[in-house]
Amino acid sequence: MSTASSGGVSDQFPAGLRVLVVDDDPTCLVILEKMLRICLYEVTKCNRAEIALSLLRENRNGYDIVISDVHMPDMDGFKLLELIGLEMDLPVIMMSADDGKNVVMKGVTHGACDYLIKPIRIEALKNIWQHVVRKRKNEWKDLEQSGSVEEGGDRQQKQSEDADYSSSANEGSWKNSKRRKDEEEEVDERDDTSTLKKPRVVWSVELHQQFVAAVNQLGIDKKHAMDIRRTILGEVRLSGVSQHQSGMGNSFISTQEATYGSLSSLNGLDLQTLAAASQIPAQSLATLQAAGLGRSTAKPRMPMPIVDQRNLFSFENPKLRFGEGQQQHLNNGKQINLLHGIPTTMEPKQLANMHHSAQSLGSMNMQLNAHGDQSGSLLMQMSQQQSRGQILNEATSSQVPRLPSSIGQPIVNNALASGVLARNGLAESGRGTGFNPVSQSSSTMNFPLNTTAELTATSFALGSAPGVPSLTSKGVFPEEINSEIKGPGGFIMPSYDIFSDLQHHRSHDWELQNAGMTFNGSQQTNSLQSNVDVASSVLAHQGFSSSQSNGQGRNISAVGKPMFSAGDATEHVNAQSHGQPLNNFFAENLVRVKTERVPDASLQTTLFNEQFGQEDLMSALLKQQQQQQAGIGPAENEFDFDGYSLDNIPV
Amino acid sequence: MASTSLRQQLSIMRQSLFDEGILDHEQVSYLETLENEDDPDFIENVFTLFLRDSSRYIDSIEKALETSPIDYPVMEIMMYRLKGSSASIGASKINGETNILRKLFHDGDMESGKASLQKLKAEHATFKEKLAVYVGVILAL
Numbered sequence: 001m002s003t004a005s006s007g008g009v010s011d012q013f014p015a016g017l018r019v020l021v022v023d024d025d026p027t028c029l030v031i032l033e034k035m036l037r038i039c040l041y042e043v044t045k046c047n048r049a050e051i052a053l054s055l056l057r058e059n060r061n062g063y064d065i066v067i068s069d070v071h072m073p074d075m076d077g078f079k080l081l082e083l084i085g086l087e088m089d090l091p092v093i094m095m096s097a098d099d100g101k102n103v104v105m106k107g108v109t110h111g112a113c114d115y116l117i118k119p120i121r122i123e124a125l126k127n128i129w130q131h132v133v134r135k136r137k138n139e140w141k142d143l144e145q146s147g148s149v150e151e152g153g154d155r156q157q158k159q160s161e162d163a164d165y166s167s168s169a170n171e172g173s174w175k176n177s178k179r180r181k182d183e184e185e186e187v188d189e190r191d192d193t194s195t196l197k198k199p200r201v202v203w204s205v206e207l208h209q210q211f212v213a214a215v216n217q218l219g220i221d222k223k224h225a226m227d228i229r230r231t232i233l234g235e236v237r238l239s240g241v242s243q244h245q246s247g248m249g250n251s252f253i254s255t256q257e258a259t260y261g262s263l264s265s266l267n268g269l270d271l272q273t274l275a276a277a278s279q280i281p282a283q284s285l286a287t288l289q290a291a292g293l294g295r296s297t298a299k300p301r302m303p304m305p306i307v308d309q310r311n312l313f314s315f316e317n318p319k320l321r322f323g324e325g326q327q328q329h330l331n332n333g334k335q336i337n338l339l340h341g342i343p344t345t346m347e348p349k350q351l352a353n354m355h356h357s358a359q360s361l362g363s364m365n366m367q368l369n370a371h372g373d374q375s376g377s378l379l380m381q382m383s384q385q386q387s388r389g390q391i392l393n394e395a396t397s398s399q400v401p402r403l404p405s406s407i408g409q410p411i412v413n414n415a416l417a418s419g420v421l422a423r424n425g426l427a428e429s430g431r432g433t434g435f436n437p438v439s440q441s442s443s444t445m446n447f448p449l450n451t452t453a454e455l456t457a458t459s460f461a462l463g464s465a466p467g468v469p470s471l472t473s474k475g476v477f478p479e480e481i482n483s484e485i486k487g488p489g490g491f492i493m494p495s496y497d498i499f500s501d502l503q504h505h506r507s508h509d510w511e512l513q514n515a516g517m518t519f520n521g522s523q524q525t526n527s528l529q530s531n532v533d534v535a536s537s538v539l540a541h542q543g544f545s546s547s548q549s550n551g552q553g554r555n556i557s558a559v560g561k562p563m564f565s566a567g568d569a570t571e572h573v574n575a576q577s578h579g580q581p582l583n584n585f586f587a588e589n590l591v592r593v594k595t596e597r598v599p600d601a602s603l604q605t606t607l608f609n610e611q612f613g614q615e616d617l618m619s620a621l622l623k624q625q626q627q628q629q630a631g632i633g634p635a636e637n638e639f640d641f642d643g644y645s646l647d648n649i650p651v
Numbered sequence: 652m653a654s655t656s657l658r659q660q661l662s663i664m665r666q667s668l669f670d671e672g673i674l675d676h677e678q679v680s681y682l683e684t685l686e687n688e689d690d691p692d693f694i695e696n697v698f699t700l701f702l703r704d705s706s707r708y709i710d711s712i713e714k715a716l717e718t719s720p721i722d723y724p725v726m727e728i729m730m731y732r733l734k735g736s737s738a739s740i741g742a743s744k745i746n747g748e749t750n751i752l753r754k755l756f757h758d759g760d761m762e763s764g765k766a767s768l769q770k771l772k773a774e775h776a777t778f779k780e781k782l783a784v785y786v787g788v789i790l791a792l
Contacts, residue, residue: 027701027736034685034693071731097735119678119739122685 014129015040018062022052022080023069023095028118032067035122049075056088063090064132067116070096070103078110085111089139091131095120654792661788668785673778678741695786701740702779702786708733709775712752712768726756744774 019041023029029045036043044063046052049072056063066084070077081092094107095116107115113131116124211232215225668674679694686693711729715722730753737746748771755764 025732025736026704027697028739030693030697030700031682031685031739034690038685038687069735071728073728097731097738118735119741121681 014132016042017129017132018042018064019044019128020052020055020063020066021045021068022049022066022072022077023047024072025069028069028120032120032125035120035125038122039126041125048072049077049080052080053083056084056090060088063088065091065093065128067093067095067128070094070098070107078106081107081110081112089135091135093128093131657788657792661785661792664781664785664788668781672744673742673781675741675743678739678743682741692790695789697740698782698786701736701742702782704736705733705742705745705775706779708736709768709772713772716765716768721761723756730756742778745771745778748774 017039019036021029021032021036021043023032023045024047026047029047033043033045044055046055049068052066052068053075056066068077068080072080077094077096081094084090084092091113092111093114093116094112095118096103097118099117104115113135114128211225211229215228665674665679669676669679682694682697690696708729712726712733715726715729730749734746734749734753737743737749748767752764752767752771755767
């Protein structure tokens with residue numbers, strides 16, 4: 001759970017979790033959205049199951065979790081649940097005003113991962129991230145077990161692609177890329193579940209034993225050992241496939257080499273000594289050294305020259321590229337390199353990215369983990385270590401899967417790697433924390449981790465990309481707008497109804513007010529009365545628009561609407577000879593509406609911009625186009641309705 | 652003038668709504684905690700939404716009852732939504748009446764159900780009036 005404690009991954013996650021909420025009751029939808037926003041999730045809301053499905057279909061990895069009501073007009077909630085499970089394999093939470101056992105049971109049998117009863121409290125929502133993590137973890141497990149090379153290769157290919165984005169990006173785009181990668185990674189994971197394609201580094205028992213032996217032989221202190229392990233995991237992931245091909249032993253060595261390499265860059269360990277001690281083949285050692293050296297220079301996210309990196313490892317896959325980025329010191333090149341080293345399809349760029357690393361880790365896990373549990377433990381340990389080392393410093397080492405919220409800072413790679421490790425660790429860790437010798441040194445591990453700490457802390461990107469979510473939202477915008485746009489048409493009506501209702505009740509209310517309420521004076525009461533009428537209309541509009549907008553300035557309708565009602569209200573009120581105060585009141589309201597929108601819009605704009613990366617930009621642009629086509633206009637800008645509002649208020 | 656006395660009025664109104672059981676103190680307080688600077692009109696918006704939608708739902712229920720044959724599916728959905736939204740917003744009396752209504756219809760007791768519906772409508776009308784005023788005061792602040 002995200003905590004308010006020290007910054008870092010744990011703080012961020014589960015912030016940025018991309019939630020799709022489906023409920024046809026506007027009141028509940030608004031309240032839910034509000035609560036989810038407070039949880040720092042990225043919220044997309046829609047009121048129709050069909051819309052939800054199309055949103056999900058067009059952006060498969062745009063969401064982490066879906067919350068849906070059971071009873072919906074156009075489609076049964078359970079049917080939606082089934083479809084989502086089949087097509088996108090996202091965790092789905094059902095909610096209902098109905099707490100009958102039968103309904104809940106139905107949710108369970110249809111595969112809902114949770115069932116919430118209305119009224120929903122924010123506490124229930126704060127924990128929904130666990131379902132995302134759990135699902136991923138299970139997917140990883142599946143992948144590990146399947147452990148096919150091809151899958152790993154495919155996956156790495158995807159990862160490579162992701163890496164392209166992230167590595168080529170600079171900070172801003174890096175973030176975006178990272179997010180994308182995270183998303184893709186998520187998607188991959190989801191897809192992989194079905195295809196069993198998740199290469200993950202599995203820290204098998206065997207590997208661990210070898211590792212420990214090596215460590216002991218070399219006399220590496222625990223701290224370094226943990227670093228090494230981390231690197232291995234990061235890198236193994238990358239080169240998982242190749243390693244797999246070459247056999248566990250090789251992979252182990254590779255990773256070790258990588259690790260050593262990193263170590264050397266970091267601590268100046270004597271590779272040769274290490275190699276000798278651990279009986280690393282000279283060739284590997286050389287590679288390591290080269291890698292290590294190469295890496296130390298390679299800091300940032302820029303992928304190291306592929307060529308050099310390729311040669312670094314003597315794996316079957318010559319393409320290990322030392323990615324940079326992940327961790328400036330140790331893992332910098334190493335992990336990334338390994339990650340990039342993914343045998344077949346890795347491309348240099350991809351290496352660099354944490355996202356990539358993360359994936360690599362995953363693949364490595366798979367590779368290594370042919371054997372099972374302990375690897376998981378190891379990973380967990382490692383990830384924990386990382387967590388500790390990182391800024392996080394939270395006692396959340398057990399939390400591991402901090403799906404980064406991607407708002408992080410540039411250091412994505414490292415963070416990503418850490419995050420990945422964490423993730424992997426989590427995934428693997430079903431096993432428990434059996435890793436002992438090395439893990440004990442968690443505290444000492446902090447050292448090298450520190451460097452990565454920043455990265456890690458910042459890079460939550462593994463999980464979801466907040467940037468993307470916003471895009472998503474925006475993307476959704478058209479649909480939502482469309483569906484909600486009907487609202488305006490319909491909306492106006494209701495508000496007028498309310499208004500007329502109020503009017504009807506006016507005299508009645510009047511009496512009520514005079515009798516029952518302790519308003520100060522008749523005049524005030526009058527004002528209130530008129531204000532009430534107007535306010536209701538305005539509110540209705542505002543409410544409507546508010547519910548529609550995700551802070552994006554969807555208030556268009558709101559702004560527009562009040563205008564109408566303002567006119568009516570004003571006239572009506574004028575009859576009461578309170579025209580002026582009413583107008584002021586109304587004007588204030590409009591201003592308020594506008595004002596409210598502004599911060600949101602600007603905020604969104606900011607987020608939007610920050611998050612743009614190559615892909616993101618494309619998506620965003622597309623979405624903007626969609627929006628424009630939908631007649632909404634650029635999402636992040638205030639709608640032109642602004643032009644209207646106050647000017648048209650009749651005075 | 653306005654601000655303080657309005658606030659007082661608001662506070663009094665609020666309390667009276669609680670005392671009369673029209674609004675659930677706990678739920679409303681909870682909703683109020685959700686409000687923040689980014690969205691200062693959250694409560695008003697939510698109430699207004701509910702006022703609008705609940706009217707719709709009740710009308711739909713009534714219409715469904717009047718059709719022949721009775722449109723049970725629609726009624727069911729509307730009652731369900733009313734139950735959910737009234738619970739979410741803390742409209743306790745409406746929520747209670749809705750539950751009664753649902754039970755009666757589920758039991759097949761149409762006569763009692765119809766009577767209960769009338770009671771629900773009355774509760775709702777009261778609710779609407781009071782809430783409209785309440786919201787108005789909030790907005791006037």
